Amino acid sequence: MNAFDLSRLRPRLPSPLEPVEDERFARRGLTLLLKREDLIHPDLPGNKWRKLALNLGAAAGRPVLTFGGAYSNHLRATAAAGRLLGFPTVGIVRGDELAGRPLNPSLARCAADGMRLEFVDRATYRAKNDPATLAKLLERAPAGAYVVPEGGSNVLAVQGCVELGRELRGAADTVAVACGTGGTLAGLAAGLSPGQRAWGVPVLKGGFLGAEVRALQEAAFGGPRGDWTLDERFHGGGYARVSPDLEAFARDFEARHGLAIERLYVAKMLHGLTTLAEEGAFPAGTRLAAVVTGAPDGSQSAASSR
Ligand SMILES: Cc1ncc(COP(=O)(O)O)c(C=O)c1O
Numbered sequence: 001m002n003a004f005d006l007s008r009l010r011p012r013l014p015s016p017l018e019p020v021e022d023e024r025f026a027r028r029g030l031t032l033l034l035k036r037e038d039l040i041h042p043d044l045p046g047n048k049w050r051k052l053a054l055n056l057g058a059a060a061g062r063p064v065l066t067f068g069g070a071y072s073n074h075l076r077a078t079a080a081a082g083r084l085l086g087f088p089t090v091g092i093v094r095g096d097e098l099a100g101r102p103l104n105p106s107l108a109r110c111a112a113d114g115m116r117l118e119f120v121d122r123a124t125y126r127a128k129n130d131p132a133t134l135a136k137l138l139e140r141a142p143a144g145a146y147v148v149p150e151g152g153s154n155v156l157a158v159q160g161c162v163e164l165g166r167e168l169r170g171a172a173d174t175v176a177v178a179c180g181t182g183g184t185l186a187g188l189a190a191g192l193s194p195g196q197r198a199w200g201v202p203v204l205k206g207g208f209l210g211a212e213v214r215a216l217q218e219a220a221f222g223g224p225r226g227d228w229t230l231d232e233r234f235h236g237g238g239y240a241r242v243s244p245d246l247e248a249f250a251r252d253f254e255a256r257h258g259l260a261i262e263r264l265y266v267a268k269m270l271h272g273l274t275t276l277a278e279e280g281a282f283p284a285g286t287r288l289a290a291v292v293t294g295a296p297d298g299s300q301s302a303a304s305s306r
Pocket of ligand 1: 046047073074151153178179180181182183184185262265266293294295
């Protein structure tokens with residue numbers, strides 16, 4: 001274990017798998033289980049832990065530079081890891097109009113955790129994977145910085161998410177997960193056993209995610225892995241859109257089951273899974289595991305939290 005091994009932070013792993021009583025599932029003979037990834041660590045919940053673990057091991061204490069929008073959960077988790085493990089962090093934030101304004105609560109948290117924030121215009125942000133643009137950003141960063149892409153989804157992140165799938169072997173027939181970049185789904189599907197299926201719910205509109213998941217699996221494993229599908233019906237109008245119906249669904253779910261539901265990803269996945277159950281999409285006897293990939297942070301608004 002090196003000094004930047006996240007296991008020093010005593011994560012709750014394997015994350016708990018909790019059966020819940022929900023009549024919308026029970027009446028169809030379905031079992032609903034919640035995979036409580038939100039309980040892994042208070043500062044690095046859910047897929048943030050899975051994605052950062054191998055990356056921070058690889059960075060081995062070097063400064064970490066990464067990217068995100070003004071409400072990025074990923075930026076916040078990276079900043080917290082830097083504080084907890086003692087390495088410098090740099091956050092490249094989309095939107096130069098934010099520079100000089102008071103920080104929103106999410107970015108204030110990053111700064112309080114010691115992250116150096118650099119605001120860039122949208123064109124630069126879009127070009128961040130272009131080698132020349134990245135080289136310029138790195139010139140201003142501390143020497144030897146380790147780069148983690150937006151959303152944290154690189155090869156090591158996908159490989160880190162394999163463990164999530166392994167923890168679910170034998171426990172469920174279908175595993176539901178919300179998707180942004182698709183990295184969590186790519187790794188999860190690879191970790192499941194034959195006969196288990198991963199069902200991904202994109203929270204962004206566009207229909208581009210299948211190709212991304214395939215590309216991530218190709219890069220991480222050399223080819224396709226596992227049985228996964230995407231259901232494009234539940235993005236609810238696009239990223240960060242939370243309709244009154246979705247809000248009502250989430251509140252009702254919270255009241256039924258006594259846990260707080262993150263709206264931009266987890267609520268959309270649970271809404272999709274519940275809709276499918278009620279449509280009779282699963283045969284009686286199916287065990288459904290819903291991955292709770294994150295927790296609400298109290299500072300989310302209808303803005304970007306990727
Ligand atoms: C709570 C939550 N769930 C799911 C996801 C989607 O993960 P991915 O980008 O790996 O598809 C994210 C984004 O990182 C997230 O913050």
